[in-house]
Amino acid sequence: MDQEVIKKYILEGVEIGLSTERGNLDEIVNEINLLRKAYDQDPVTNVIEFDSPMAAIKAHSKDGISLSNAFYGQFDTHWLQSAVAKAKEETLDIPEEKYIHLYNLAKMVGWFWLSDDTAIITHKPTEIHMTPRKSSSFITGEIGVLHNPNGLAIKYADGEGVYAIGGIQLSKDMEWIVTEPEKLTPGNILGIKNTDLKSEVIKMMGAGGIVDLVEHTVLDEDSFVSYHSPNSNVMIPPVAGLEQFYKDNYIKKVSNYKLLELYIEDNRRVYLEMTCPSKGERHVEGVPPTIKTVADALNHKEGQPLGAKYVPPMVRT
Numbered sequence: 076m077d078q079e080v081i082k083k084y085i086l087e088g089v090e091i092g093l094s095t096e097r098g099n100l101d102e103i104v105n106e107i108n109l110l111r112k113a114y115d116q117d118p119v120t121n122v123i124e125f126d127s128p129m130a131a132i133k134a135h136s137k138d139g140i141s142l143s144n145a146f147y148g149q150f151d152t153h154w155l156q157s158a159v160a161k162a163k164e165e166t167l168d169i170p171e172e173k174y175i176h177l178y179n180l181a182k183m184v185g186w187f188w189l190s191d192d193t194a195i196i197t198h199k200p201t202e203i204h205m206t207p208r209k210s211s212s213f214i215t216g217e218i219g220v221l222h223n224p225n226g227l228a229i230k231y232a233d234g235e236g237v238y239a240i241g242g243i244q245l246s247k248d249m250e251w252i253v254t255e256p257e258k259l260t261p262g263n264i265l266g267i268k269n270t271d272l273k274s275e276v277i278k279m280m281g282a283g284g285i286v287d288l289v290e291h292t293v294l295d296e297d298s299f300v301s302y303h304s305p306n307s308n309v310m311i312p313p314v315a316g317l318e319q320f321y322k323d324n325y326i327k328k329v330s331n332y333k334l335l336e337l338y339i340e341d342n343r344r345v346y347l348e349m350t351c352p353s354k355g356e357r358h359v360e361g362v363p364p365t366i367k368t369v370a371d372a373l374n375h376k377e378g379q380p381l382g383a384k385y386v387p388p389m390v391r392t
Contacts, residue, residue, distance in 0.1 A: 088156030098183030110176035127231035241275030
């Protein structure tokens with residue numbers, strides 16, 4: 076199958092998996108009974124609905140429902156979409172009625188459980204939060220992963236849900252990362268045992284947040300003069316013959332920079348700290364650890380040769 080066609084089917088499945096539209100109960104029950112009919116089962120006579128899988132399990136765990144015997148509805152699309160794709164390509168040897176009702180249910184419902192006469196269904200989340208992830212794979216690169224540093228990454232109507240950072244689900248003992256931000260101290264962050272999670276938390280804090288949390292050393296400081304126009308959104312490089320015009324008609328301002336060194340678990344990192352002279356905003360971004368001066372950090376940032384004299388834009392916004 077052509078790669079673009081495969082990509083199309085996968086993205087269609089992802090759209091189902093990320094849907095937060097609540098399904099219609101009558102349509103859900105109809106699909107459940109059509110599915111049962113396809114497998115020679117009688118229609119259900121009892122339907123119990125919940126807003127979340129957690130609520131359903133809490134209410135019926137004594138009846139034997141658990142993670143292991145659930146149908147995962149919208150989260151089952153990874154194989155259901157494959158069945159649909161193969162069917163359209165006429166390479167599937169399973170009768171349509173054996174899978175199509177599960178596929179239709181995936182569009183309308185979250186987790187569900189079926190017994191001889193009862194269907195327990197849970198509705199889809201009301202919120203799903205994602206973040207892009209740089210990757211050579213279009214799946215992770217374009218779709219991203221579960222992530223919400225400010226609350227539940229998956230949230231249901233009854234308040235239940237899942238916390239996740241950078242695609243890593245937080246266990247109960249790690250939910251403080253999101254729910255108690257005052258605990259995001261260097262000691263607590265560096266004490267996280269899961270190295271992937273620790274890396275995601277450091278990334279979540281941002282360069283500025285990490286610099287503030289961790290003891291650091293100033294390797295170099297420098298400042299550069301530029302001219303600012305409040306009515307211009309264009310950054311103009313130096314132009315011979317116009318220097319006096321800029322000096323006479325624009326506002327002279329000084330941009331201050333610091334090159335900072337810090338260590339995170341023996342890993343040396345170097346950051347360039349910039350203070351915007353127009354708005355006073357502070358910006359911090361990582362640079363290669365081999366850089367030793369502010370000038371070279373700016374050369375690296377602007378694609379200029381390292382070691383060359385840094386020439387700032389004459390006019391900045």
